[in-house]
Amino acid sequence: MTFVRETGLIFWSQLRANLRNPVWVIIGVAQPILYLLLFGPLVKGIAPSLGQGADPWKILTPALIIQIGLFGSAFAGFGIVSELRAGVVERQRVTPAARGALLLGRVLKDMVLLIVQAAILVVVAMAVFGLRPDPLGLVLSVLLISIMAAGLASASYALGLWAKQESTLASVINSISVPVMLLSGILLPMNVGPTWLQNLAKVNPFSHTVDAARALFRGDFGSSDVWVGTVVTVALALVLMTVGARSFARDNA
Structure with missing residues (x-):
């Protein structure tokens, strides 16, 4: 129970720091909404090439x-670099x-912010474009993406503790992040690209997360994309969270 209480206090x-300055949360969801409004019609235009009934x-x-989870x-x-400079991490470690x-x-704070941003994006897509997931x-799918974000945030905190400067x-x-995004099929499914690019994308674990999330949105729970994407995402998140935890335990502020 002590660990849970300590986690809750940090969370x-x-x-509270984000609630006092919510501008970054707003910025984080504004860009995907712009993509939805500006890039969505282009995806709709090539929908026939994405498969029948896509x-x-x-x-x-x-x-x-x-994308929100990846970049956010x-x-x-x-944030951890700023806290290092202010002495926050040092005080917490003693x-x-x-x-x-x-x-x-x-990490839980980052997951909560992602879920809030995802909810806003889905509401806009449902209200404006008639999305019916x-x-x-x-x-x-949001839970799976949150797990992915937990791993990425852990790795980012570890990098921040190592770099110590922005x-x-x-x-x-x-x-x-940019090559990972492009090879994950975020903007367009990778099956519309050449074979060599599809093979390269398979090495990118986040491409499997994208495929799983899309299958879940369709309600295709029996798809192999769901199971492969879930296993890859959870395994990667556990590895990255382990790296992050060791960084907090090992490095000196």
Whole structure:
């Protein structure tokens, strides 16, 4: 129970900081909504090439939720750099609080922000474009993407503790996040690309998360994409969270 309480205290302190300055949450969801409004009609125009009966909004919307999780979580490390500079992390480390709680509280905050942003995006897609996802599939897809975001946020916090400055962190994240996004099929399914690009995308674990989320949105629970994507996403998240937890335990502020 002590670990749970410590995690809750860190979670609430982190969430309050975001509630006092919600501009980044708004910015985080504004870009995907613009993609939905501006890029959605283009996806609708090529819908026939995506397969018979393909719904462009069920293809684009879950991918944009993943985009929110990808970039929002990847840049979470900037917060830890700021806290390092202010001495917040140092003060937390001299307390008896478990190092895992210091990470998990922050990660849970990032997951909650993602869920709120995803809900806003889905509501816009339903109200404006008539998106009608499978209700259970919608919940499961957001849960899966939240797990992905937990792993990414953990890795970003570890990078922040290592880099200790925004310029280094930005260089590393930008070098990784853009290729990962392009090879995950977020904007367009990778099956519309050449074979060599499809094979390259299969190496990207986030492409499996995208495929799983799209299948869940359709309500295709028996699809192999769902099971493969779930296993890959959970396994990667556990590895990255382990790395993040060890960084909090090992590095000195």
